[in-house]
Amino acid sequence: MGGTGPKRSSERxxxxxxxxxxxxxxxxxxxxxxxxxGHAARGLGATWxxxxxxxxxxxxxxxxxxxxxxxxxxxxxDFTPDDGGPVRSTIRVSVESCVPGRQVRAELVKGDPGNWNxxxxxxxxxxxxQGWGSLLFVTVFIGAFCLVLGSLFGLGGIAVLVGxxxxxxxxxxxxxxx
Numbered sequence: 001m002g003g004t005g006p007k008r009s010s011e012r013x014x015x016x017x018x019x020x021x022x023x024x025x026x027x028x029x030x031x032x033x034x035x036x037x038g039h040a041a042r043g044l045g046a047t048w049x050x051x052x053x054x055x056x057x058x059x060x061x062x063x064x065x066x067x068x069x070x071x072x073x074x075x076x077x078d079f080t081p082d083d084g085g086p087v088r089s090t091i092r093v094s095v096e097s098c099v100p101g102r103q104v105r106a107e108l109v110k111g112d113p114g115n116w117n118x119x120x121x122x123x124x125x126x127x128x129x130q131g132w133g134s135l136l137f138v139t140v141f142i143g144a145f146c147l148v149l150g151s152l153f154g155l156g157g158i159a160v161l162v163g164x165x166x167x168x169x170x171x172x173x174x175x176x177x178x
Contacts, residue, residue: 015160016161019164022154022160023157025149026151026156026157027150029147029149029153030151030154032146036142036146039109040138040142042109044136046107046109050128051107052109052125053109055105056081056105056106056125057104058078058079058103060075060076061089062075062076062077062090062100063076063098074092076091078090078091079123079125088108088125091108091123092123093124093126093127094131096127104127106125106126106127107128109126
């Protein structure tokens with residue numbers, strides 16, 4: 001990127017565009033870091049340590065297979081909080097045995113209805129010790145993936161900007177340009 005004049009100017013504009021793309025992609029991955037593993041970490045805390053948003057009882061109301069090629073069993077139930085709050089009907093539950101009519105102690109993790117990720121929108125209740133494997137995978141591996149990619153793209157964008165606007169005196173590839 002040595003030299004001056006129109007060539008140097010077009011190189012700088014290209015570098016700025018590349019840096020902006022890198023920064024936007026980096027922000028996307030860092031936002032995903034908060035959304036994807038963040039909700040899973042809350043679920044992990046609820047199933048392992050009872051750190052949910054509310055303790056209560058789940059009454060299992062439905063058991064059905066996932067749609068499409070999924071062999072996942074979807075279990076739904078009604079959550080009654082211990083503090084006497086309103087009953088949350090037909091929420092997704094993670095229990096050891098999904099048998100309609102079964103009642104178990106559970107921790108509720110409230111969803112975020114405005115979230116872009118559909119898995120984070122809905123309330124979910126966890127029986128202690130159940131469903132932690134997938135939550136641990138999302139928290140650790142997806143979280144690390146988003147952190148690494150977000151950081152690399154963000155730092156790459158900053159590095160491109162620094163390189164594009166650093167002084168070029170004495171750094172030209174052709175000695176006749178100095």
